[in-house]
Amino acid sequence: MLDMHSIRWGFKPLLNQVKLPADVTDFEGNQLSKLNSKSGRNHAKARLIQFIMTSRLATFPFVGIKVAILEEGAIYMTTTKGLEGVVATQSAISSIIDDTLTYVGYDIDDLAVNASFEEVVYLLWHQRLPKEDELAELKKQLAANMAVPKEVLESFKTYPINDVHPMAALRTAVSLLGLYDENAEDMSEEANYGKAIKLQAKMATLVTAFGRIRKGLEPVAPKEELGYAANFMYMLTGEEPKEIAVEAFNKALVLHADHELNASTFTARVCVATLSDMYSGVTAAIGALKGPLHGGANEQVMKMLMEIGSEENVESYIREKLDNKVKIMGFGHRVYRKGDPRAKHLREMSKRLTELRGEEKWYNMSTKIEEIVTGEKNLPPNVDFYSASVYHSLDIDHDLFTPIFAVSRVSGWIAHILEQYANNRLIRPRAEYTGPGMQKYVSIENR
Ligand SMILES: CC(=O)SCCNC(=O)CCNC(=O)[C@H](O)C(C)(C)COP(=O)(O)OP(=O)(O)OC[C@H]1O[C@@H](n2cnc3c(N)ncnc32)[C@H](O)[C@@H]1OP(=O)(O)O
Numbered sequence: 398m399l400d401m402h403s404i405r406w407g408f409k410p411l412l413n414q415v416k417l418p419a420d421v422t423d424f425e426g427n428q429l430s431k432l433n434s435k436s437g438r439n440h441a442k443a444r445l446i447q448f449i450m451t452s453r454l455a456t457f458p459f460v461g462i463k464v465a466i467l468e469e470g471a472i473y474m475t476t477t478k479g480l481e482g483v484v485a486t487q488s489a490i491s492s493i494i495d496d497t498l499t500y501v502g503y504d505i506d507d508l509a510v511n512a513s514f515e516e517v518v519y520l521l522w523h524q525r526l527p528k529e530d531e532l533a534e535l536k537k538q539l540a541a542n543m544a545v546p547k548e549v550l551e552s553f554k555t556y557p558i559n560d561v562h563p564m565a566a567l568r569t570a571v572s573l574l575g576l577y578d579e580n581a582e583d584m585s586e587e588a589n590y591g592k593a594i595k596l597q598a599k600m601a602t603l604v605t606a607f608g609r610i611r612k613g614l615e616p617v618a619p620k621e622e623l624g625y626a627a628n629f630m631y632m633l634t635g636e637e638p639k640e641i642a643v644e645a646f647n648k649a650l651v652l653h654a655d656h657e658l659n660a661s662t663f664t665a666r667v668c669v670a671t672l673s674d675m676y677s678g679v680t681a682a683i684g685a686l687k688g689p690l691h692g693g694a695n696e697q698v699m700k701m702l703m704e705i706g707s708e709e710n711v712e713s714y715i716r717e718k719l720d721n722k723v724k725i726m727g728f729g730h731r732v733y734r735k736g737d738p739r740a741k742h743l744r745e746m747s748k749r750l751t752e753l754r755g756e757e758k759w760y761n762m763s764t765k766i767e768e769i770v771t772g773e774k775n776l777p778p779n780v781d782f783y784s785a786s787v788y789h790s791l792d793i794d795h796d797l798f799t800p801i802f803a804v805s806r807v808s809g810w811i812a813h814i815l816e817q818y819a820n821n822r823l824i825r826p827r828a829e830y831t832g833p834g835m836q837k838y839v840s841i842e843n844r
C-alpha cells in the first residue's frame with residue numbers, strides 16, 4: 398500500500414539517497430531542500446515519491462515543481478501556470494526531445510521529405526510503417542469511407558453559413574456525424590478502429606463540402622484512385638490538383654499530424670479517459686484546436702500578412718506590435734526553444750509556391766517578419782507561420798486553414814485516443830484552492 402507511513406519507513410534508505418532539487422519550492426519560493434529538519438525534508442521527499450508512484454509516472458522530471466505546505470506535514474503538489482513542464486502521461490506516439498520531433502521514432506525531417514500522409518496515419522495508429530498491401534488497404538478504406546450521411550451535408554444549409562466560422566461548423570458536424578454512426582457507442586477495438594477510419598476519411602469531406610456549400614456550390618465526390626491529399630484538393634476545387642500542389646499539401650498534412658501532448662490532443666485524452674466515445678473526443682479536440690493560441694494561429698498569420706500588405710510596411714507594423722506587447726501570431730512555442738523543426742519545411746514550400754505564382758511578396762514579408770521577431774524577441778516561427786502563405790498560395794480560403802490542420806491532426810488525436818483506451822485511467826488533477834476560508838450560510842434576507 399502506498400501510504401505515507403510505508404513510504405517514509407519502507408523506503409527510508411531510498412529517501413537518504415534522493416536529493417530534493419533546488420527548484421522544488423513552496424509557494425513563497427522557499428527551497429524545500431533547505432528545510433531545517435531532516436524529518437521535514439524526508440517528508441517532502443516521501444510526498445514526491447508518493448505523487449510519482451500514484452501518478453504512475455515512471456520518469457517524472459523533478460523540475461519546476463511547486464509544492465504547498467498547507468498544514469503541518471501535508472505537502473500538496475502544484476505546478477507552474479498552464480501546466481508548463483508537467484509530464485502528464487506516457488505515450489509511444491510522438492516525442493519532442495531537444496527540439497527534435499519524431500513520430501514513433503522517425504524524425505519529422507525524414508517523414509516530411511519521404512512519407513505520404515497515409516503512411517503517417519498508419520504509423521501513428523499502428524506504431525510501425527505499413528507494408529505495401531497494408532498501405533493499399535488503408536488507402537482503399539479511406540477512399541471508401543469519405544462519403545458523409547446526406548443529413549450531415551444538408552445540415553450545413555441550415556447554419557447561418559456565411560457568419561459561422563468553419564471550425565465551429567466542423568465541430569458541430571463531427572458531433573452530428575456520431576449520431577449517424579450505429580457503432581458510435583460500441584467500445585470494442587474493432588468498432589473503434591472502424592470509427593478511426595470513418596473520422597479520418599469524412600473530416601476531409603466535411604471541410605471541403607462546407608467550403609463549397611457556403612459559396613452556393615455542390616459538394617464534389619472523392620475519386621477512389623486519388624490519394625488523401627489529392628482528394629482533399631479535388632473535393633475542394635472540383636479540379637484535379639497539379640503535382641506541386643499535391644506535394645505541398647501532403648507535406649503540410651504530414652507535418653501537422655501529431656505533436657505529443659499539445660492542447661487539443663490533451664483535450665481528446667481527457668475526454669475519452671472518462672470512457673466517452675471517439676466522436677466526443679474528436680469534437681472536444683476540435684474545440685481546443687480552434688483557438689488562436691493553438692491551431693487558430695495559422696489563419697491569424699494570414700490576416701496579419703494581409704493587414705501589412707507590402708514589404709515596406711513590415712518593419713513599422715511588427716515593431717509597433719512588439720512595443721505594445723502584442724503577440725505576433727505564428728511565433729513562440731511552449732516546448733521548442735531553438736525552433737520548431739516543421740517550420741523550415743513550410744518555409745521552403747512557401748518560397749517555391751509563391752515564386753511559382755509570381756507572388757513572392759508573401760514569402761518575402763514572412764522572412765522579414767521572422768528576422769525582426771527572432772532578432773528582437775528570440776522567438777522562432779512555429780508550424781503555423783509559413784503554413785499560412787503555403788495554403789494561401791494553394792488558393793485555399795483563409796478561414797479553412799485551421800480546419801485543414803484538424804483534417805491532419807485528427808490522425809494524431811485518434812492515435813492518442815486509442816492509446817488512452819488501451820491503458821486507461823481517469824484524468825483528474827487537483828486545483829489549489831484560492832477562495833475564501835470556511836463561511837457560514839446566511840439566509841437571503843440577512844445578506
Ligand atoms: C500549432 C500550435 O499550436 S503552435 C502555437 C501557435 N500559436 C501562436 O502562434 C500564437 C502566438 N504564440 C503564443 O501565444 C505563445 O508563444 C504560445 C501560446 C505558442 C506559447 O505560450 P507560452 O509558453 O504560454 O508563452 P507565454 O505566452 O507565457 O509567453 C512567454 C513570453 O514570451 C512572449 N511571447 C510569446 N509568444 C510571443 C509572440 N508570438 N509574440 C510576441 N511575444 C511572445 C510573451 O509575451 C511572454 O512575454 P513576457 O514574459 O514578457 O510576458
Ligand SMILES: O=C([O-])CC(=O)C(=O)O
Nearest residue numbers: 655656658659660731780
Ligand atoms: O505542441 C503544441 O503545443 C502546439 C503545436 O505545435 C502543435 O500542436 O502542433
